[in-house]
Amino acid sequence: MPKEAKTTRKVTKGKADGGKKKKDPNMPKRGLSAYMFFANDQRDKVRDDNPGIKFGEVGKLLGEKWKALTDKQKAPYEAKAAADKKRYEEEKAAYTAGGSAGDDDDDE
DNA sequence: TGCCTGATTGTTGCG
DNA sequence: CGCAACAATCAGGCA
Secondary structure (H helix, E strand, C coil): CCCCCCCCCCCCCCCCCCCCCCCCCCCCCCCCCHHHHHHHHHHHHHHHHCCCCCHHHHHHHHHHHHHHCCHHHHHHHHHHHHHHHHHHHHHHHHHHCCCCCCCCCCCC
16 A cells, blocks of 8 residues: 555646746756656557557557556566666756856856 | 655657 | 647655
């Protein structure tokens, strides 16, 4: 029992107003999720099993299979996610570290 | 000090 | 060209 069901965790892209969490200009884009890598591999497989399938189905199918996998199967994907996360750590480090040391840049 | 929420990532296919 | 479910993930902000 680890923990399931967190809370109203959905509305993620509900652009309502803007200006809540201030996104820094150096905010590193989080590493990809295990799902991303999983999709990268299954996407081709799912499509092969469902020729002519559109994203709507693929997306759901992907999620279904994803959960069907065990930590063991997700391992390789999680490993990739962890690897990417590591990459993100570097960006995050530079983001928290330097940040405003004078560099500036802005624009572009 | 701890929970929670928002933001981000990538897939495909279409309007 | 961006969004639509799908899941994960994390970092910061507020109580």
